[in-house]
Amino acid sequence: MPDTQVKDAVDKVRAATQELHKAISDAAAKRGGAAKADLEAIPPKAKAAIDSIKGSMATQNEATKKRLTEAATYLEASGKHAADGVKSTGKEFQTAVRQTIADARAAAQKASEAVAAKRTAGATAGAKK
Amino acid sequence: MRNYIAVVFDDTSKAYEGLHALWQMDDEGAITVHGTTVVHRNDWGEYQVDSKDTHPALATAVGVGVGALLGALAGPAGAAVGAAKGAAIGAASGGAVGAVADLNRADTRDESRYETGWVLGAGQSAVIADVSEDSTFPIDERMRRLGGKVNRRAWSAVRDDKWFDDRALYPYDGYLYPYDYYLYPYEYIPPYSPWWAY
Numbered sequence: 001m002p003d004t005q006v007k008d009a010v011d012k013v014r015a016a017t018q019e020l021h022k023a024i025s026d027a028a029a030k031r032g033g034a035a036k037a038d039l040e041a042i043p044p045k046a047k048a049a050i051d052s053i054k055g056s057m058a059t060q061n062e063a064t065k066k067r068l069t070e071a072a073t074y075l076e077a078s079g080k081h082a083a084d085g086v087k088s089t090g091k092e093f094q095t096a097v098r099q100t101i102a103d104a105r106a107a108a109q110k111a112s113e114a115v116a117a118k119r120t121a122g123a124t125a126g127a128k129k
Numbered sequence: 130m131r132n133y134i135a136v137v138f139d140d141t142s143k144a145y146e147g148l149h150a151l152w153q154m155d156d157e158g159a160i161t162v163h164g165t166t167v168v169h170r171n172d173w174g175e176y177q178v179d180s181k182d183t184h185p186a187l188a189t190a191v192g193v194g195v196g197a198l199l200g201a202l203a204g205p206a207g208a209a210v211g212a213a214k215g216a217a218i219g220a221a222s223g224g225a226v227g228a229v230a231d232l233n234r235a236d237t238r239d240e241s242r243y244e245t246g247w248v249l250g251a252g253q254s255a256v257i258a259d260v261s262e263d264s265t266f267p268i269d270e271r272m273r274r275l276g277g278k279v280n281r282r283a284w285s286a287v288r289d290d291k292w293f294d295d296r297a298l299y300p301y302d303g304y305l306y307p308y309d310y311y312l313y314p315y316e317y318i319p320p321y322s323p324w325w326a327y
Contacts, residue, residue, distance in 0.1 A: 112164075
């Protein structure tokens, strides 16, 4: 049972980062004011995902923990760039959008790597039994 | 182990079944999928990558990305040509924005066709994915049953391709390679495109 709970926690973190990346991609596809309005919603979403990571960290193995920490760092950066984007225009806005989506993609990647690390550790432990 | 795979199908709908099967295997915990996309090659040899409308800020990276991705999967030689000629391959919808100029250059388009032809023949579709797998069997078996042929290249080998070392030439973010922009970290199936019929 504890193993299932841990797996669920990491999966939940990944789902949150995937959702964030999707939201930013959707926002980036829009133009002007619509994109900005959507971008405004990103920092709180990023913060919620970071909180989700913090809540699931304690019970992880080192490899998983490392990936989750990196994911949190990218999420923080993504939220910051999104906030910068809301306040900017023109080329600065485009740069901010690009950085927001790149950081969100990297966060999703790290969360996914955390899931893989967790699964590999589980498979190795199962094989030793 | 972590690998890039290109699963080639003769039929577009089968490719989407393959895409769905990959995410299903991820959900079951048999593999971990880090990102996927679907690439089509029409009967005239032109490529389309399924993507959302993309913000202009990303367009250039997208245009270069797909060429780099297909080239990288073809091996070291393919990586160099694929990346160099990557902008010759267009993406669907907004992704084409950054690639439009080079799309019209027949010479680069033809070279790209040749270099990536072993992965994707005319009229075929491929699921491209970045996966972690403890064994190659689950994916190979599942895709074989769907009629797909799996091409696989180690993630580390693709990352080590010398071509991507030149940051001045490819000033991406350092942690994202050109083709990363193409791989969705979640299952994305775009609305039907008339392109698929050709």
